[in-house]
Structure formats: structure tokens, C-alpha cells
Amino acid sequence: MPGVLRYNSFARKNKANIKKETGKINNKTKQNMEKEIILNALNLSKYYKYYKSVFDIKRDVIKAVDDITFEVFRNEIFAVVGETGCGKSTLAKLVAGLINKTSGDIYYDGELLDYKDKKKNFRKKIQIVFQDPYSSLNPKKKIYKIISYPAVKNNIIKKRDRLDFAASLLKNVGLSEEILHSYPYELSGGQRQRVGIARSLSVSPELLILDEPVSALDMSISAQVLNLLMDLQAHDKMSYIFITHDLKIVRHIADRVCVMYGGKIMEISPSQDFFKEPAHPYSNILYNSMLPYNFKKQLNFTGLNGKNAGSGLISKEKGIEKGCVYFKKCYASKEICEKNEPPLKDVGDNRMASCFFPFTHPGL
Amino acid sequence: MAYGGKTKTMNLEIKDLTVRLYPKKNAGRHINVVDSVDLYVNGGEIAAVVGESGSGKSFLGLSIMRLNPPDVSEVVSGSVKIKCPGEKEELDIMRLNPKNLPSVRGRLVSIVFQDPNTSLNPVIKIGEQITEAIFAHKKIGKPEAKEIAISYLNRMNIDGKARFNAYPHELSGGMRQRVMIAMAMVLNPCFLIADEPTTALDVTTSLQVLSLIEKIKLESNLGIIFITHDLSIAKNISDKIYVFYAGQVMECGKTEEIMDNPLHPYTVSLINSVPSLPADYMPKQKLFTIPGYLTKDDFTEGKCRFYSRCFKRDNNCLKNIPLNEISRGMFARCIKV
Numbered sequence: 001m002p003g004v005l006r007y008n009s010f011a012r013k014n015k016a017n018i019k020k021e022t023g024k025i026n027n028k029t030k031q032n033m034e035k036e037i038i039l040n041a042l043n044l045s046k047y048y049k050y051y052k053s054v055f056d057i058k059r060d061v062i063k064a065v066d067d068i069t070f071e072v073f074r075n076e077i078f079a080v081v082g083e084t085g086c087g088k089s090t091l092a093k094l095v096a097g098l099i100n101k102t103s104g105d106i107y108y109d110g111e112l113l114d115y116k117d118k119k120k121n122f123r124k125k126i127q128i129v130f131q132d133p134y135s136s137l138n139p140k141k142k143i144y145k146i147i148s149y150p151a152v153k154n155n156i157i158k159k160r161d162r163l164d165f166a167a168s169l170l171k172n173v174g175l176s177e178e179i180l181h182s183y184p185y186e187l188s189g190g191q192r193q194r195v196g197i198a199r200s201l202s203v204s205p206e207l208l209i210l211d212e213p214v215s216a217l218d219m220s221i222s223a224q225v226l227n228l229l230m231d232l233q234a235h236d237k238m239s240y241i242f243i244t245h246d247l248k249i250v251r252h253i254a255d256r257v258c259v260m261y262g263g264k265i266m267e268i269s270p271s272q273d274f275f276k277e278p279a280h281p282y283s284n285i286l287y288n289s290m291l292p293y294n295f296k297k298q299l300n301f302t303g304l305n306g307k308n309a310g311s312g313l314i315s316k317e318k319g320i321e322k323g324c325v326y327f328k329k330c331y332a333s334k335e336i337c338e339k340n341e342p343p344l345k346d347v348g349d350n351r352m353a354s355c356f357f358p359f360t361h362p363g364l
Numbered sequence: 365m366a367y368g369g370k371t372k373t374m375n376l377e378i379k380d381l382t383v384r385l386y387p388k389k390n391a392g393r394h395i396n397v398v399d400s401v402d403l404y405v406n407g408g409e410i411a412a413v414v415g416e417s418g419s420g421k422s423f424l425g426l427s428i429m430r431l432n433p434p435d436v437s438e439v440v441s442g443s444v445k446i447k448c449p450g451e452k453e454e455l456d457i458m459r460l461n462p463k464n465l466p467s468v469r470g471r472l473v474s475i476v477f478q479d480p481n482t483s484l485n486p487v488i489k490i491g492e493q494i495t496e497a498i499f500a501h502k503k504i505g506k507p508e509a510k511e512i513a514i515s516y517l518n519r520m521n522i523d524g525k526a527r528f529n530a531y532p533h534e535l536s537g538g539m540r541q542r543v544m545i546a547m548a549m550v551l552n553p554c555f556l557i558a559d560e561p562t563t564a565l566d567v568t569t570s571l572q573v574l575s576l577i578e579k580i581k582l583e584s585n586l587g588i589i590f591i592t593h594d595l596s597i598a599k600n601i602s603d604k605i606y607v608f609y610a611g612q613v614m615e616c617g618k619t620e621e622i623m624d625n626p627l628h629p630y631t632v633s634l635i636n637s638v639p640s641l642p643a644d645y646m647p648k649q650k651l652f653t654i655p656g657y658l659t660k661d662d663f664t665e666g667k668c669r670f671y672s673r674c675f676k677r678d679n680n681c682l683k684n685i686p687l688n689e690i691s692r693g694m695f696a697r698c699i700k701v
């Protein structure tokens with residue numbers, strides 16, 4: 001049972017090594033140079049087409065993910081944030097190979113990511129955990145079968161070893177063996193979410209895509225899941241694409257932050273820098289909508305309904321053909337933004353932003 | 365139970381409210397899903413009810429309006445008295461003749477539900493859904509009702525004229541939730557129960573809805589019971605907080621006092637389990653967790669309801685624990701406080 005072994009012994013042994021690696025390097029440029037890219041996407045797009053009405057044969061296009069390029073480093077937590085409908089889940093499904101891309105390429109470990117290539121076995125290396133712990137587990141199957149299924153399918157374990165295998169995985173996600181024979185509906189949200197994670201871990205993946213893994217959970221339970229994820233990153237060298245809209249969580253666990261809006265990437269920054277000073281105007285709006293948890297009541301509710309609101313669904317009706325996607329809502333916009341699209345480019349300190357006027361603060 | 369005192373003209377006071385939940389098909393025993401709850405809110409005030417999922421918050425909200433499912437649950441004791449300006453006398457919703465309930469719902473006390481997707485009718489235009497609510501209480505003409513509906517949509521920062529004929533699916537999640545609030549507010553009630561109105565929304569949209577709730581509170585001197593599982597929202601929007609666990613108020617008091625100086629082990633644990641934002645903040649630190657999770661067993665009598673997860677428990681906690689006043693206006697249900 002290689003999967004089990006890996007999680008029990010490997011973890012402890014490598015703890016010290018990892019500490020050394022991450023602790024020493026301070027110089028940011030050096031940090032990035034030494035980092036190994038595990039996944040990169042080049043000009044990736046996903047368009048959905050749909051008929052406006054039964055009588056209209058003209059089709060509208062939703063650019064759910066629109067020409068994006070990014071990379072994820074090994075052993076990092078790469079957080080993707082942005083409001084409803086900005087394309088986060090679409091991106092997750094593209095990387096997981098659950099939907100077909102419209103154009104662009106994804107590379108994994110330098111090789112073209114093609115799930116049909118059976119020899120490369122990408123399915124085993126990349127796993128996805130979904131937002132909803134209630135609907136993502138088969139309600140008719142017992143927990144141990146759910147957890148061990150991918151491992152049996154990938155010939156990692158024999159069918160008769162399922163129970164032991166599942167038990168050890170449960171232990172790794174902090175659950176007791178008692179639930180091996182339970183059904184999903186008998187578990188709490190947090191337990192179900194951890195079962196979902198245990199199932200993904202069963203094939204010893206290298207990259208985990210987590211689509212809002214704690215959004216449906218209570219505060220006390222979400223802390224349990226986040227601790228588990230941080231643990232796995234530190235001990236097992238796991239890499240994550242972590243999708244969320246809770247910036248407090250991003251700040252707590254992420255190494256880098258990727259901000260999306262209207263299917264495009266607005267900014268990619270190391271988490272520390274992002275939370276010191278967001279580069280993109282939209283990042284600023286997101287940052288300012290974080291509720292100041294440990295501060296005195298000081299929310300500025302006014303002004304949120306005006307131009308600075310930066311909220312509501314992205315208008316898909318016309319589809320912006322040129323200019324900045326964020327133009328209509330931007331507080332920093334100038335004439336040039338309406339006609340030209342700002343490319344995602346280096347704005348210093350290993351940061352990228354697609355904006356002609358980065359680091360412009362609201363209210364100026 | 366109180367902090368700061370009641371205003372004379374306008375308040376909603378819940379006393380000793382107990383709601384029993386019966387198991388389906390006689391499996392197991394009944395539980396008090398809401399257990400001797402005392403709560404009150406003045407006009408122009410927001411009282412937050414904070415607790416995790418399954419703790420009975422929605423049941424509390426529904427029971428206040430006697431909307432709790434009658435097939436499985438029953439109010440066994442308590443009163444919900446409301447005093448509104450313009451009403452001749454105080455009335456107790458729990459003692460109201462059922463046929464008078466519709467005249468109270470929406471007009472004196474209104475409710476906004478957790479999920480706007482299931483509470484709006486998908487095949488009826490939103491404008492019509494709002495005018496329906498008006499017709500249920502007022503005998504006025506269609507154009508007049510339409511005008512009122514539009515003005516309320518405008519108040520919610522939705523272009524009423526343009527969106528009157530929109531179907532729910534044509535609106536974003538945040539807009540649908542605001543339509544729900546418009547619907548709840550259209551009869552100008554004195555009190556509003558908001559059951560997790562922002563839980564289904566993302567941050568920016570959620571902030572928009574919160575700011576709106578703050579605005580209507582100020583404009584209409586509305587008293588609001590705001591149900592949420594998010595402490596940071598409660599902290600930012602409420603005047604006082606009721607920390608709810610397994611059907612009981614575990615701790616209550618002024619928002620600042622509870623957040624700065626929590627007394628009950630559950631409140632302390634909750635506050636510690638959230639990633640926070642102080643200046644000396646350390647990322648990647650292990651978060652504090654509360655072991656286990658809330659189950660139906662926690663609702664049983666004869667022990668502290670937080671016993672199974674408490675870091676301070678001992679054998680003295682194996683009895684019913686009363687809610688005690690610890691200092692002026694601060695109450696906690698724990699023998700160790």
C-alpha cells in the first residue's frame with residue numbers, strides 16, 4: 001500500500017528538510033528562481049455558448065475563462081479569488097480535465113497535460129475537491145468504499161485491502177475509524193469535507209485543486225480543515241490551487257494570490273505583499289471589503305453603492321471586445337483603459353497586474 | 365434579559381421560548397430545539413444570533429413568527445411580545461388566534477430567508493411578487509401597488525422601473541437577496557428577522573447587502589434580529605450578540621464586550637478559531653479548533669449542552685446549567701465563569 005506508507009512515514013521524515021528550505025530564503029527573486037514550476041497554463045480560455053432565446057439563432061458567448069496565463073510552483077498554496085461568476089470554478093474544472101478547453105494549453109511538470117494519455121497518469125497526480133460536501137459524495141456508498149474507490153481503480157491497492165487502506169487515510173485527515181461503515185448523510189459537513197479530501201489523497205496526488213473547500217462549513221469546522229491542509233503542505237510537499245472568496249483564509253494559508261475578474265487575471269502577487277498593498281484597483285476593492293474582524297466597528301458602509309462598489313454580476317450581455325474588463329467599475333480608470341486592454345505584466349517584486357495604473361488607491 | 369434597557373415605544377421581547385422538535389417515525393426522543401430563550405430588541409437596534417449550523421437558529425427565527433413546521437415541531441412555552449408605534453396595545457404572537465397571524469406577519473414582523481433562490485418564485489416576475497405581498501394586506505389599485513414596489517426596489521439600490529419585469533434568474537445572487545429584503549420591507553414592518561441573509565453571497569455582494577440592512581435600519585428605525593454563523597459579520601453589524609448553541613443562549617451582551625472579553629468557553633473557542641487580522645499576525649499558524657461537532661445528542665437535558673466539546677468541562681458540568689448575569693448586562697451559561 002504505497003499511498004498509506006507515504007502518508008505515515010514520509011511525512012515525519014521530511015518535516016525537517018522542508019523547514020530548512022522555506023525558512024532560509026529571504027530574497028524574493030532568489031525564491032522564485034529556485035522554485036520549481038509544477039503546472040503552468042498558457043493563454044487558456046473557456047467560452048460557453050448559449051442561445052439567447054428559442055427564437056433567436058444568434059448565440060451569445062460567455063467568456064468564463066478568457067486567455068489566462070499563470071504558473072503554480074511545487075509545494076505552494078496558490079489561491080484564486082474573485083467574486084461570483086468570475087470563472088474560478090471553470091478554471092478549476094479546466095485544470096482537472098472535467099471540461100474541454102476552448103483554446104490554450106496546460107503543462108504539468110513540463111509536459112502537455114492530456115488526461116487521455118494513459119501512460120502519464122495525470123488523473124493520479126492531480127485531484128480535485130469540490131465546494132459542496134453534501135452533494136459530492138455518493139449517498140448510497142459506505143465511507144470506506146468512497147475513500148478507496150480511486151485507489152482501487154488506479155490499481156494502487158487490491159480490493160480486499162480497502163478497509164485498512166481507508167482507515168489509515170481517515171486517520172491522516174483526523175477522523176476516527178468508527179465512520180468507516182457510515183453513510184455520508186450520517187456525517188457532519190466538516191467530516192464529509194474531510195472524507196472528500198481523504199478520497200483525493202488516496203492516489204497520493206501531487207497537486208490538489210480545492211474549489212471553496214470550507215465555504216459551506218462553520219467556523220469551528222473550517223479551522224479543522226484548514227489545519228489539515230496546512231499540515232499536508234508542510235509534511236507531504238503537496239501543492240494546491242485553492243479557490244475561495246474569503247480573503248482572511250487566503251491571508252492565513254496562501255503563498256501567492258491570483259485575483260480574477262470577468263474571466264481574466266487581474267493580479268498575481270505573493271500573499272504577504274498583496275496584503276500590504278494590493279496592486280490592482282479591483283484587488284483594492286476586494287481587500288477593502290474584508291470585514292475588520294479584530295478591529296472596532298469601523299465599516300464604511302457608504303460609498304459601496306456608487307462606482308466603488310465593484311460588485312454584482314459581470315455583465316455578459318455584450319462582452320467587452322476591447323479595453324479593460326474592469327473599466328466600468330474602476331475608480332482609477334482613464335481614457336486609455338476604454339480603448340486598450342492592459343496586459344498582465346510585471347509590476348515589480350515578483351508581482352503581476354493587468355492594469356495601466358497599478359497601485360492607485362481608492363478615494364484619490 | 366437586558367443590556368442598556370428597553371425603550372418604551374418599540375420593542376420585541378422573547379421570554380422563555382421553548383420549541384420542541386419531534387423525531388420522525390418515533391425514532392428517538394424529542395428535543396428542545398429552542399430552549400428557554402430570552403431575547404429582546406428595540407427599534408433601531410440589531411441583535412445578532414450567532415451559532416453554528418444545526419444549532420436551531422432558523423427554528424428560532426421561524427418560531428418567532430409561528431412559521432415553524434407544525435408537523436414536526438411545537439412551541440411548548442414562552443411569549444413573543446411586540447410593541448409597535450401606531451398599534452394600540454402590546455401583543456403576544458404566541459397567544460394570537462391563528463387567523464390573526466397573517467395580519468401580523470409582514471406588517472409588524474417580517475422575515476428574510478437564508479436562500480433567495482428557493483424563496484423567490486422562479487416563474488413570476490419580481491415586481492409581481494412584491495405587489496402580491498402588498499395586496500395581501502392592503503386594498504389598493506394595481507398602479508399604486510406597482511409604484512410602491514418600484515420605490516422599494518429603488519431603496520434597495522435596484523433600478524425598480526427597469527427591473528420590475530425581470531424574472532429571478534435574470535438577477536445576480538446579491539440582487540435576488542435585495543429583492544427579498546424589498547419584499548419583506550414593503551409593508552413597513554417594525555421588526556425584521558434576517559436569517560443568514562448573506563451566507564449564500566460572496567464578499568463584495570455580501571457587504572452590499574449588509575450596508576443596505578444598516579441603511580434601512582436607520583431610515584425606518586427598524587429592530588432587527590440578525591441570524592448568522594459568521595462572527596465577523598455579527599461584530600460589524602450588531603449592537604448586541606446572542607451566542608447560540610444547541611438551542612440555548614450560551615452568552616449574551618453588548619457586541620463590543622462579547623468580542624473584547626468573551627466569557628463562555630464556546631465563545632472563546634469560536635473567536636479563536638477564526639483567522640484574524642491583528643498587526644502582529646502570523647500566517648500559517650495552526651488555527652485553534654473545537655474538537656468534534658454539534659450533534660442531536662447535545663440537545664439532551666441533564667448536562668451542559670456544550671459539554672462534549674468544551675475544553676474546561678468536568679463532572680460538575682453534568683447538570684442543567686442556568687444562564688447567569690455575570691456583570692451588568694452580560695450573561696453566560698457556564699459554571700466556570
Ligand SMILES: Nc1ncnc2c1ncn2[C@@H]1O[C@H](COP(=O)(O)OP(=O)(O)OP(=O)(O)O)[C@@H](O)[C@H]1O
Pocket residue numbers: 048049050062063064082083084085086087088089090091245316566
Ligand atoms: N455549463 C455552463 N454553461 C453556460 N455558462 C456557464 C456554465 N458554467 C459556468 N458558466 C458561466 O461562466 C461564468 C463563470 O462561472 P464559474 O462557475 O466559473 O464562476 P465562479 O467564479 O466559480 O463563481 P462562484 O464564486 O459563484 O462559484 C459564469 O458567468 C457562469 O454563469
Ligand SMILES: Nc1ncnc2c1ncn2[C@@H]1O[C@H](COP(=O)(O)OP(=O)(O)O)[C@@H](O)[C@H]1O
Pocket residue numbers: 385397415416417418419420421422423424433436660
Ligand atoms: N423540518 C425539519 N424537520 C425535522 N428536523 C428539522 C427540520 N428543520 C431542521 N431540523 C433540525 O433542527 C435542528 C436545528 O435546525 P435549524 O434551526 O435549521 O439550525 P440552524 O439554522 O442553526 O442551522 C437541526 O438538528 C435540524 O436537523
Ligand code: SF4
Pocket residue numbers: 281282324325326327328330331332333334337342354355356357358
Ligand atoms: S486598466 Fe484602467 S480601468 Fe483597468 S483596472 Fe487599471 S485603471 Fe482601472
Ligand code: SF4
Pocket residue numbers: 628629630668669670671674675676677678680681685697698699700701
Ligand atoms: S458548564 Fe462546563 S461544559 Fe459547560 S461550558 Fe462551562 S465549563 Fe464547559
Ligand SMILES: [Mg+2]
Pocket residue numbers: 088089090211
Ligand atoms: Mg464556483
Ligand SMILES: [Mg+2]
Pocket residue numbers: 421422478559560
Ligand atoms: Mg439556518
